[in-house]
Amino acid sequence: MVDLSVRIGSLVLPNPVLVASGTFGCGEEMSELIDLRRLGGIVLKGTTLDPREGNPTPRIVETPSGMLNAIGLQNVGIDRTLSEKVPFVKRFGIPAIINISGRTVDEYVEMARRIDACSDADAIEVNVSCPNINKGGLAFGTDPAVLGDVTARVRAATAKPVITKLSPNVTDIARMARAAEEAGADAVSLVNTFVGMVINTRTRLPVLANRTGGLSGPAIRPIAVFMTWQAAKAVKIPVIGMGGIQGLDDALQFFIAGASALQVGTANFYNPHVSVDLAAQLKHYAKEHGLATLSDLRGDF
Numbered sequence: 001m002v003d004l005s006v007r008i009g010s011l012v013l014p015n016p017v018l019v020a021s022g023t024f025g026c027g028e029e030m031s032e033l034i035d036l037r038r039l040g041g042i043v044l045k046g047t048t049l050d051p052r053e054g055n056p057t058p059r060i061v062e063t064p065s066g067m068l069n070a071i072g073l074q075n076v077g078i079d080r081t082l083s084e085k086v087p088f089v090k091r092f093g094i095p096a097i098i099n100i101s102g103r104t105v106d107e108y109v110e111m112a113r114r115i116d117a118c119s120d121a122d123a124i125e126v127n128v129s130c131p132n133i134n135k136g137g138l139a140f141g142t143d144p145a146v147l148g149d150v151t152a153r154v155r156a157a158t159a160k161p162v163i164t165k166l167s168p169n170v171t172d173i174a175r176m177a178r179a180a181e182e183a184g185a186d187a188v189s190l191v192n193t194f195v196g197m198v199i200n201t202r203t204r205l206p207v208l209a210n211r212t213g214g215l216s217g218p219a220i221r222p223i224a225v226f227m228t229w230q231a232a233k234a235v236k237i238p239v240i241g242m243g244g245i246q247g248l249d250d251a252l253q254f255f256i257a258g259a260s261a262l263q264v265g266t267a268n269f270y271n272p273h274v275s276v277d278l279a280a281q282l283k284h285y286a287k288e289h290g291l292a293t294l295s296d297l298r299g300d301f
């Protein structure tokens with residue numbers, strides 16, 4: 001039997017394929033289409049201290065091989081996420097990872113405390129691609145000192161595994177990964193979306209009401225593979241890679257670049273089976289190639 005389980009701090013993922021935050025809700029709709037038990041885990045839709053309605057529409061636009069979104073963290077807030085969404089995921093016996101976003105470091109800390117008190121929550125993913133109101137709206141994830149501070153304070157507020165989700169909108173991703181590791185993160189995940197804009201040339205205005213959005217999907221994959229490779233060389237903690245994964249070959253690229261686990265995002269929208277299929281394909285691949293673990297795929301380059 002091939003065992004593809006992956007350890008993230010004290011959490012053991014049954015297999016390395018997670019679904020990415022914001023692309024799967026908490027699995028309610030998807031549970032009618034696929035067997036959630038076959039996932040490595042669900043990273044829930046990003047939550048905030050208070051419920052949010054998100055940005056005005058339009059907030060999604062298709063791009064070549066990708067999409068640009070500015071949902072604006074529409075969600076029910078941390079308390080309902082923990083009392084309603086997490087128990088739903090746990091019905092399927094798979095890990096529930098809570099993705100959190102704050103406007104201040106104190107908001108992250110308060111959410112981490114509440115998650116710590118929730119026995120069903122398995123880990124925290126800290127989304128640092130959010131505007132920091134104490135730094136003029138600059139994202140937490142663009143300054144290694146700020147990223148280290150938010151990671152360390154979340155770390156101190158919980159005994160659960162902490163995953164820092166890196167923003168790719170930086171000049172040196174390795175430095176950001178190191179800052180998260182030094183602050184006590186159990187893993188880093190990357191990449192979040194790239195800031196972009198689409199303009200309607202008839203109206204001469206941005207298509208998204210928010211003007212800018214986050215680019216995801218196959219269009220970003222080569223940059224995501226590159227950044228995963230850079231981050232994996234910089235840290236000893238596990239790296240969870242994502243960005244445009246839609247099949248086995250894409251997934252293998254991330255493992256060869258140094259990832260220990262993966263997240264599938266945008267592809268869930270056009271192929272709800274992609275993540276469970278990928279988990280099965282990886283197992284088959286490992287068996288066929290005599291691999292005890294997918295980390296053995298890691299390249300020396």
Ligand SMILES: Cc1cc2nc3c(=O)[nH]c(=O)nc-3n(C[C@H](O)[C@H](O)[C@H](O)COP(=O)(O)O)c2cc1C
Pocket residue numbers: 020021022023045046047067069071073099127165191192193215216217218220242243244245263264265266267
């Ligand atoms: C519609 C949408 C909503 C997203 N919401 C979140 C979120 O709430 N928190 C977060 O950390 N990332 C969020 N993301 C980013 C994804 O989790 C992922 O990092 C990114 O889309 C890259 O992976 P992909 O190319 O496979 O989609 C969202 C992405 C999309 C497309």
